[in-house]
Amino acid sequence: MRSFSIETPRGPAGIRITDPAGPPLCQLVLGHGAGGDVDAPDLTVVHDAAVAAGARVTLVTQPYRVAGRRAPAPANHLDEAWTAVVTGLADGLPLILGGRSSGARVACRTAEQLGAAGVLALAFPLHPPGKPERSRAGELPTRIPTLVVNGDRDPFGVPGAGGAVEVAVRPGAVHDLRRDLPGTAAIVVGWLRSHSWVR
Template sequence: MLPSEEIDTPRGPARIDTDPPAGPTVAPGREAGVAPARAPAALLVLGHGAGGSVDAPDLLAVRDAAVTAGLTVIRVTQPYRVAGRRAPAPAGHLDEAWTAVLAALRERHTDVPTILVGGRSSGARVACRTAGAVGAAGVLALAFPLHPPGKPERSRAAELTTGLPTLVVNGDRDPFGVPGSGPGVQVVTRPGETHDLRRDPAGTAVVVRDWLRSHGWTTD
């Protein structure tokens, strides 16, 4: 992992943690010690849950699987969390900061044509709402909170209608509900998992890796 960095946004500094693809590739005729760095197949940018961090078990497991599959993974900490607050910022502020970070990342990674966005819970909602504006090719939604607990009438299903390939991974015991599949939206329900997806992060990562492969977004 590269050192953490801060990126200025209209809502204060956000923090990014970057993990490049795992391992160099050795070109014919070269020795392993002088091989060029592995070119990423895509850039996967992930956001955290409302009161959580980018070190959530499911995010770390997905990170590990994605870098092994040839992607660069960047985990974004929203400005309110960088400032030490747990209460989430308003949705508009989250979207504004996220969009600013994605714009900066596009300028830094001009050699990577494919950008995928995602996150868990609140971070998944942000990624869905802004996917079109940031030019994403696909969306990964971990523990998408379909509705507040006990209030199914307040559905957020419309946020998943991005027009892009979207993978939703939710636990079958999630009190925030489980979305239904739709055009372009693949939903995988993990047995025995709740909203934190902590029971089997590695299994969740396998689901994500297979989805990435199915769209040609990996090098393995």
């Protein structure tokens, strides 16, 4: 594992890169939730399973978290920092952008301009709790293969499938996706494998 910082217009972002045992088949870049970090249980299990299957996995800590703040930066600041990081990491491998919750939204919003081959959205927050009228479904990519993994008891809602968006609903899981973490990892690796991004 390699750990370092990348300077962005919003301050330094934290980077952790783990390479698989053999030649990497893709680069999976994952961001964290608004008040969390890259060691969230769902990110950890997906990281480990993807590396084992042949992906180079990069975990990105947004500058506001590196600076010790818990309150998230505005969306445009998040996107700007993320874009700087991903651009700096370009290595010619198929690029899969993803994350959980807020990080999933950032990945979705920036995927097209960054040339992503796919998007992984863990616990995509479709709307604020109790406010289904404030849908964020428009942030989901329409032309890029996208896998959304949400719990059926998530108070932030569950997006619908359609177009290039597949949705895997985890029974009994809430927003943290802690229920049946191995099952979630298996779904993600199966999706990556279906696009020949991992072995």
